[in-house]
Amino acid sequence: MGGRRLPRRGRPRTPGAPVMSDAVYRDPTAPVDARVRDLLSRMTLREKVGQLNQRMYGWDAYRRTPDGGFELTEALRAETDRFEGLGALYGLQRADAWSGVDHGNGPGAEDGAALADLVQRHVVERSRLGIPTLFVEEVPHGLMALDGTVLPVNLAIGATWDPELYERAAAHAAAELRARGGHVALVSALDIARDPRWGRTEECFGEDPHLAGRLTQALVRGMQGACPDGLFAADKAPVVLKHFAGQGATVGGRNSAESELGWRELHEIHLPAARAGVRAGAAAVMAAYNEVDGMPCSGNRALLTGLLREEWGFDGLVMADGLAVDRLARITGDKVSAGALALDSGVDLSLWDEGFTHLQEAVERGLVSEGTLDAAVARVLRLKFRLGLFERQHPTASRPAGGAELxxxxxxxxxxxxxxxxxxxxxxxxxxxxxxxxxxxxxxxxxxxxxxxxxxxxxxxxxxxxxxxxxxxxxxxxxxxxxxxxxxxxxxxxxxxxxxxxxxxxxxxxxxxxxxxxxxxxxxxxxxxxxxxxxxxxxxxxxxxxxxxxxxxxxxxxxxxxxxxxxxxxxxxxxxxxxxxxxxxxxxxxxxxxxxxxxxxxxxxxxxxxxxxSVPRSAAQLPVYYNHKDTEYGGYVDESAEPRYSFGHGLSYTSFAYGEPRLTGRTVEVDITNTGRRYGRSVVQVYLRRLITRTWPRTLELCAFEGVGLAPGERRTVTLPLEGVSGTVEIRVAASAREALTAKGHSLTAPDDTPL
Missing domain, CATH: 3.40.50.1700 (Glycoside hydrolase family 3 C-terminal domain)
Structure with missing residues (x-):
């Protein structure tokens, strides 16, 4: 197809030592950290800053030619020349009403990889050191691209209560992304739906931190795979978990509004899914728009560095949400200092903002140290080496089949x-x-x-x-x-x-x-x-x-x-x-x-x-989530305080009988029987009720679940591990949160090894 290949242009004359063919960073057999150190030592301050910028909208980087091919735009040339390379490019494959990309002007399954290859060749040629770019794509419920498989939204994923099924779906989405030449997947997973008036409720797995944590683990496993030797397979993609943290707690259910989060509420409700994702090996997280205790997440050092990096040991990438860094200028006074604040707080990669374009000035003015900047650049480069982009700059994965059926x-x-x-x-x-x-x-x-x-x-x-x-x-x-x-x-x-x-x-x-x-x-x-x-x-x-x-x-x-x-x-x-x-x-x-x-x-x-x-009876009841604090939860004079349908509720075309739960160490066993005439699936839900605590407890907390399919008359013993359960608690097994309120409790005293 015409228009796909551009004439090679001479590499820019840039200060710095020439690159030797035997440079360590060029050696695919060298350890990743050694390659990162070597490459970083060869980079100018300007080049380093460029690696932390993700400025462009990807759809502005190309245009269709009359013969049906692609050509690169002057906007892309200007952006790559600005920092002698390109750290990351957002949304090259994105298509929707906002981007204006459709089947008439955008890349489909048959030519998306060719477009990615065209852009990558240009970026590498314009980089003095031959550094490729990261192609970052939205994968909210399947790859957001023309001919990408659309999956049900996250709230539907939550309704499946089936991490194994979601892991397969996530793996399929990652394979589609890589087959199109994309590298990094942006996926909502960490937002907890505490107020359904919020328009982004559909992007949440639900209102419960344990359910969200299990599904976040499945997401990371499915998309990233095992990563032998720390490297991503050709059909696997590093995932950026969105949004860190507490974005589902904004006041009034209004998007990007303020939040009234205490540190304990943050830890008990809004951080467990992120913790689960980090433990599963997530490559990156995205700092949320909201503030926590008055400080926006993208400028919140206590959250991004103190908690995420130092306490949790996270060594991956932190990306800012779109234009979030520039919003910090409301605090700092200008965008130069806003960029410095975000970088010093723990943000590694920007998204469309101006603040990070001024990081060289920020370093020279002493607003942030070059050592801090180097640490962020190293994390960006490490991800590129883990993806094998210096060796495999062109897509090698094939598009997976069976997306519609999945x-x-x-x-x-x-x-x-x-x-x-x-x-x-x-x-x-x-x-x-x-x-x-x-x-x-x-x-x-x-x-x-x-x-x-x-x-x-x-x-x-x-x-x-x-x-x-x-x-x-x-x-x-x-x-x-x-x-x-x-x-x-x-x-x-x-x-x-x-x-x-x-x-x-x-x-x-x-x-x-x-x-x-x-x-x-x-x-x-x-x-x-x-x-x-x-x-x-x-x-x-x-x-x-x-x-x-x-x-x-x-x-x-x-x-x-x-x-x-x-x-x-x-x-x-x-x-x-x-x-x-x-x-x-x-x-x-x-x-x-x-x-x-x-x-x-x-x-x-x-x-x-x-x-x-939980499904409310009216918006005036909100909040109605099941895991509220265990207070005298009275009703209203004119309305019940209880939801119309509780968390965990769901009927079948058959019926089930639950036996008496049995506790054995850190496991609970329960016999479940299909007492009806049809095959059916029930979800065994295990809730805990804290009896002795350091702070006021919640009424109930989901701590384990498992789906089980049974033929008519079939009985099965389900064994569930009680991971993370500590202190003196009651264990209750039921088919929903409402049923768990009246279910018989079984006492358990477990070592207090998981402090909140």
């Missing part, structure tokens, strides 16, 4: 049955189904924020999947209303279809879809909701209600007397009254989620999901 498998595991009065699964007496609601016949709103444009025909809607899986049924459709607004004009037609059917399937929910008309902030967050947006970064809600017409549609369909099953496609728990006999949440299940939902409705697949967050 995405559908995760979506199946996430569908959560919240209520069922015998309506589901669809019975033999049902011959006509009315499939209604604004989410019924579209895939456009099945994926979350940070999703690339999909090719026409990708995925399946609930309507199409039902028709395909049950061709013998008479399936009628009317949308009834749209996701937002109060237009009721379509409801009469929906009522007519419901009244003439044996079953109504009402598919409601929200949307994180960004359209080309969306207004974006400088960091990619939505400035204001447009079209049907009700969730995602920058789209926070004061309440948790659906669009007004959706409630009118629900009331009208239920009033027909036709048995009704409501399916929620959503990125946060929305408020839905208990008026329909059956209620399922599919979260944002991805493009193929319609088929997963249809399989559960028809009984071809068992509902296996469990709630990763």
């Amino acid at each position: 995405s559908k498998e995760v979506a199946r595991a996430a569908v959560t049955l919240l209520r069922n009065d015998g309506v589901l699964p669809v019975g033999a007496d049902v011959s006509r189904i009315a499939v209604l609601g604004p989410q019924a016949a579209t895939t456009a709103h099945q994926s979350g924020d940070y999703t690339a444009p999909q090719r026409p025909g990708t995925g399946s809607s609930v309507l199409d999947a039902l028709r395909g899986l049950a061709p013998g049924l008479d399936i009628r459709h009317e949308p009834g209303c749209s996701l937002t607004g109060d237009d009721l004009s379509g409801i009469p037609a929906a009522i007519a279809q419901a009244a003439a059917s044996d079953l109504a399937v009402l598919v409601l929910g929200g949307s994180s879809a960004r359209t080309p008309g969306t207004e974006f902030d400088a960091n990619g967050a939505a400035l204001k909701a447009v079209s049907e947006m009700t969730c995602g970064e920058g789209v926070d809600l004061a309440g948790l209600r659906l669009g007004g017409a959706q409630y009118a549609l629900l009331d009208a369909v239920v009033a027909t007397g036709t048995p009704t099953a409501v399916v929620l496609v959503q990125g946060r728990p929305h408020l839905v009254p208990d008026t329909a006999p059956a209620l399922l949440s599919a979260w944002y299940p991805g493009p193929w989620g319609g088929e997963a939902i249809a399989e559960v409705l028809l009984g071809l697949t068992e509902p296996a999901g469990r709630l990763p967050v």
Whole structure:
């Protein structure tokens, strides 16, 4: 394809000793640390500063040529000339409404690697020492690129309660990233959903630190692999865990707002997932936007250096979030000192900000030491050597197959049955189904924020999947209303279809879809909701209600007397009254989620999901997370204080009986029996209740869980390790947090070897 290769340009004349072919850093057999030291000793201050800058938006680095190839832009040339190289480049493969990249102008699966190769060749040529760049990509729920496999969002991952399944999905995403020439994956994992009004709730694994920690470990294992000799395999990618720390605790559920976090709350709720990720070997973390005790995370030395590096022993990379370093100028007075503060606090790599471009001046003015700068540069270079970029600058991994089926498998595991009065699964007496609601016949709103444009025909809607899986049924459709607004004009037609059917399937929910008309902030967050947006970064809600017409549609369909099953496609728990006999949440299940939902409705697949967050009765109740402090938790005069559905809740099409738990040392055993007539999966959940503590305890804390699938009548003994349990506690085994409140407790006194 024309336009892919550029004429070679002469290397710039730069002060410094010439590079010898026998330089240690060029020797792939030399230890990584020795290569880093050798290369660092040859670099000028200007070159060092360049390695810490990630200034460009990747989509500004190239353009399509008339013959369908790519050419590099003057913006990229200017950026590489600025520091005689390029430390990292963000979003070369990114495609969405913010970047403006789509199938007409961006790289797809067939040419993404060629574009990465073209850019990398240019960067190496412009670097006096031949230092390659890091290609950093968003992988929030699959690779955010054209033709990348879209997975269900993190909240759906949390609903699976299945770390092994997620590990496989993460490995697939890493392989896709590397096959396209990308190197580093940015993945949300550390945010804990404490207020579902927050638009980024969809990016959280849930409200519980133990659940988030288990899934973060799975993420790191899946993406990074074993890393023999410290090196990444060609199909594995270092992961940047976002966001460190406490970003889910902002006041009022408002994005990037202030937080009111004490050090103990931070440690008990918001740090365990990060600790689990660090122990699993995560290559990097991203400093969050929020502040902790008045100091933004990107300038918080106590957090990034005192805790992360010195106490936890983390030796990986710390990246700032987009433009976060420049925000520190509100404290320091200017961007030069803001960059110095971030670097001295522990940030190694910037993201789009100006502050780090002035680090040479900051060093020369004595605002930060060159030794501190060298330590950060060494961490960047170490990651490049671990990736083998000095030897393998061109992509060598092949694109993995089976992405769509894997995405559908995760979506199946996430569908959560919240209520069922015998309506589901669809019975033999049902011959006509009315499939209604604004989410019924579209895939456009099945994926979350940070999703690339999909090719026409990708995925399946609930309507199409039902028709395909049950061709013998008479399936009628009317949308009834749209996701937002109060237009009721379509409801009469929906009522007519419901009244003439044996079953109504009402598919409601929200949307994180960004359209080309969306207004974006400088960091990619939505400035204001447009079209049907009700969730995602920058789209926070004061309440948790659906669009007004959706409630009118629900009331009208239920009033027909036709048995009704409501399916929620959503990125946060929305408020839905208990008026329909059956209620399922599919979260944002991805493009193929319609088929997963249809399989559960028809009984071809068992509902296996469990709630990763508590579902409130109203936003006025918040917070309703289960692991609150063990105080006299009274109700309201006008409302119950309890959630409508508790953390861990989820029904099956069969029933289970739990035996008496048995404690043996640091393990708990329980017998579980499938007492119904169908195969099913239950999630055995182990909670602890602290009896003697140094500070006021929480009511309950999840400390172990395991999913178990059983045939009808089958009984199995499940053994769960009680890792990290210390002090005098009660152990309770149950199927949800609400059931654990009344379950019989079993006392255990364990060595106090895990201080908080």
